[in-house]
Amino acid sequence: MDKLILYLQYPIARYALIVGVLIALCSSLFGVTLVLKRFSFIGDGLSHVAFGALAVASVLRLSNGMLFVLPVTVLCAVLLLRAGQNAKIKGDAAIAMLSVGALAIGYLLMNLFSTSSNLSGDVCSTLFGSYSILTLDKTDVWLCVVLSLLVVAAFILFYNRIFAVTFDEDFTRAVGLSAGAYNLMIAVIVAVIIVLAMNLVGSLLISALVIFPALSAMRLFKSFRAVTVCAAVLSVVCAAAGILISIVTETPVGSTVVAVDIAAFGLFCLIGKLKKA
């Protein structure tokens, strides 16, 4: 406990907590929609793309990788969504191709051109998150805060539309609205969330942050609003708990947060079963 208080006196640890909680909030909001639309795999595919993009950024020695990774990931989100809607090209195959391809090329580039003495350490931290997010600099934190607030604002403003296209896309189009535009918006926002979340949990673990809170909330709650609110609260609590635990026990942040999410999922499953019985 003393250790925790000591650490939290450093502004950098507080930044980490703020960023972590914001990322968890954003990813859980759209998690409900992704799970229900059977889009979970898009999140997974995009996270690999983000890894590849980050590798390219580091090879090009860009000073701020985010500014390169973000547009590339958004572009891929749009492409994947198109592929998913086109019945001729199998959507899941396209996603598998793109994501595994990005992963392989990314690793290859890092190996060929890396100047770092600790290559495997670099790769590991991109895949599983930094050993601690205490390495965030101030620009990262601000970028993250601004983007998170935009994501939350977009979610609230478009809440009713997001519900509508999630529940029944055909109906939305039948009453003359453009479901495609909303799908596009969802894909772009998910890409933003994934790039943000890479800082916290690394590209391999992002899907967990998106999916677990939503699935946990769906065990217990029965309306879309209740599920969304519960997923958001749960995700924030788990992220905060995970980060604090990782500070004390000196475990990697990303996997600790995900482990807490998994524990919460187990708990919610159990409560759900007990409620039914």
Add this chain to the structure above:
Amino acid sequence: MALLTCDNLSFGYEGKALIRPLSFSVNAGDYLCIVGENGSGKTTLMRTLLGLQPPIGGKVLLDDGLRRTEIGYLPQQTRVQRDFPASVREIVLSGCQGRLGKRPFYGEEEKRRADEAMEKLGVAPLARRCYRELSGGQQQRVLLARALCATEKLLLLDEPVAGLDPMATEEMYRLIEGLNKEGTTLIMISHDMHYALGHASHILQIGSDWFYGRKADYLRSAMGRNYLRGGREGR
């Protein structure tokens, strides 16, 4: 006055038309049943009428006074919907999405509309219940209430009684006819030729060929007589 007109409309997938071009028009107050065998393209036709897929040829024309947002649709249920965590009220309210315009949230007007639609279809007591826990008949009534939130002018129903037990089927038919009596124009896909002949004002049969006309004319037509003799449509 025709609400919806098909002018030499051909429909199908990937550029292949399913049947020769259709021309017919639906007038305000009509109750049109679309009948035909499985795979004859009834749902594809309905999706084309709704603009969910582009026609291969010809046009779907809407009356000047009818906007796209004033067409209600009751689709066949998808698997996603069957385990969707949403309350009945949330789903019915989403029928008002075409009325939102640029506003982000539903106002009093939309909430009142949703309440009225739930009342009309007898699902008001279920408003707070979870959609996936309802019976098939209740779920269909919820989706019909949602369609009604969009409009009272023109509803397109895709097999609204599919998978329902006889009691629920009868209830659903009763509600649908009630809407038609109150002036809602209906276009319904049905498997049940017996029902269609008993209650619709017009019949559109599609298959290897098509027939469109008043019920009485259908019964006198070659396709209709063929059907009534118990034979399959003339091939």
